[in-house]
Amino acid sequence: MTKRKIVLAFSGGLDTSYALVSLREQGWEVLTANVDTGGLHSGEGEAVQARALELGSAGHVVVDARAELYERVISYAIKANYLRNGGYPSCVGAERLVQAEKVVQTALEHGADAVGHGSTGAGADHVRYDAVIRALAPTMEIITPIRDERLTREAESEYLRERGFEVSAKTTTYSINEGLIGTTIGGGETYGSWEYLPESAWTYTRSIADAPDEAVELLLGFDGGDVVSCTTPDGAPIDGTGPGTPNYAILKALNELGGTHGVGRGIHMGSTMVGNLARVGFEAPGMLILIAAHRELERLVLSNRQQATKASLGTTYGDLLHEAVYYDPILDDFRAFLDSSQRRVTGTVRVRLHKGTVVPLGSRSPFSLLDAAARQGVVYGYGSSLWTGEQARAFAHMYAMPGAIAQIAGHGAKPGD
Template identity: 80%
Template sequence: MTKRKIVLAFSGGLDTSYALVDFREKGWEVVTANIDTGGLHSGEAEAVKARAEELGAVEHHVVDARAELYDRVVTYAIKANYLRNGAYPSCVGAERLIQAEKVVEVALRVGADAVAHGSTGAGADHVRYDAVIRALAPHLEIITPVRDERLVREEEAEFLRSRGFAVSEKVKKYSINEGLIGTSIGGEETYGSWEYLPEDAWTYTKSIDQAPETGVELHLTFDRGVVVDATVDGAPLVAADAPNYAILSELNVLGGAHGVGRGIHMGSTMVGNLARVGFEAPGMLILIAAHRELEKLVLSNRQQATKAQLGNTYGDLLHEAVYFDPIMDDFRAFLDSSQTRVTGTVRVKLHKGNIVLLGSSSPHSLLDAATRAGIVYGHGSSAWTGEQARAFAHMYAMPGSIARLAANPAP
């Protein structure tokens, strides 16, 4: 009898390693798909492939999705200045859209009967994967052994070791997901609200104590909200012909070396429970800080206030797997329109964990326009007289004066 074929989203980590062996033992022909959204470093693709083959995969596919992730997801996250609860750049959640789409593409190409992922039922990733699979390939069966069997990491590790497969202690202790947007780290310390992750849990960022005493200065240039050039202490950060995601990738390395990007995020999941996770996201934090600073220079107060609300809503919906609702196209259209004048350069210093915004310039600078009109804040103005200024202040104070009188009715 022909074996049924299943495509497994495979990272080589503990959950997906368990799933691969479990499927094989249950009689499935397992095809693994490793979707590179920035989590593979030099030599790691080969290591993941070797792990898949060791565990019994009949085929292994590697899909480079970094450019598509950057174009479709990262650019809009930066335009929106999106940080979940004001702190977390949605390191993993936003990437699952692209990863799940590519897994479905592999499944359709090889004629699979089912698709699988290693998500647990305790987080949100299983919802993200399922949302994409159901939308793009509703005929495919979705099988999730870790979720369905409610396994914990210790049980998965013991299952693999009992069959002669090695499991590292760090993989057993921490769930680590690395990508272009950032790295998430979950483990014993993040299950509660009091403990902080130990030094050996972080993957590539230095502690503030380990960071260099001397910082570096970045010049980040944006064109309509998209970063297009970067220099560090006057030297190019990336080559002129580098791919669209290269600046973000290099900022992850540079920022991490200077102690930038660590944090622990705590907030409600889409399921409604409170969750806590460590993260490393130097590049996104640097770019969002610089982008927001440039927007202050070129956007009106009303633009900034409205955009902050809509951008946060867009980011939350993306984080919560509302991928295919048409409202997302409406949000992106608004974000694109809002960036018409967001062109210019921002000076940023990285020093011992700090992102210091030194200055900005733009051909659309509202500050420069005011100076040309004769208005210099804190210095003086030739655009109005002292008498006009006094009259404005008098009229501006009237609503407050009237409200004060209304609070104390006449007898």
């Protein structure tokens, strides 16, 4: 009898390693699919493929989705200045849309009977994967050993070791997911709300104590809200970038450089779409650098009303994407707004990285509101040739009236007065 075929989303981590061996032992022909969304370490793809074949994959497919991820997801997160709960750049979670789509496409191309993934039922990733599979392949069977069997990481490790497969002690303690947006680290200390992750848990960012004493200064160039260059003050491209470098490569280079300077570490805690409170460590130097620089440039070229409206709509857009509302047409409307808002977000931002901090030092743009005002003789705190002192006095008088009237009314009138 012909074996039933399944395409398993495979990262090479503990959960997907267990899923591969378990499914194979159940009689499935397992094809593994690794979607490259920018794992930060060189050689990662080769290591994942070697792991899949070691564990018995019948075939391994690698899909390079870095450019698509940047264009469809990351660019809009930057345009929206999106940080979940004000601080977390939705590492990995926002990448699941593209990852799941590519796995489904692989399953359809290979005539698979099912799609599998290694998500647990305690987090949000299983909802993200299922949302895509149900939308793109409604009749496809979804197989999720970790979710269905409710296994602990210790039990998975023991299962693999019993079959002669090596398991890293670190992967038993922590679930680590790497991507272009950043890396998440869950387990151990993150199961509670008090303890911080130890130095050994972080994957590539340096501690502030170990970061260089000397700061580094960068010039980040933007065109229509998209980062297009990253150089030193003398114009030399930073390592990993250069003329014609794709956006995602600039982000990757900033991850590495920012990590060297202790930038990007954090622990995020917030409610998930499945109703529980989650806490996870993250490393995302590049996104935090780009969002800080992008926001600084927007302050120079966008009106206050634009910035306020963007802050609200951008947060809603990012939250919907984070919570796997991938295919609602409202997201197209949000993206149209964000694209429109970026028409003047072109220019250069000067930033300093030093001991875990990102400090915007200055910005310039051909659409600078500050420069436009100066050309008309308006300099804040210095003077203006566009109005007289008497006009300024009259404006202040009229501007104060609503508050003055409210203050008078607040004293009230006694009965009979």
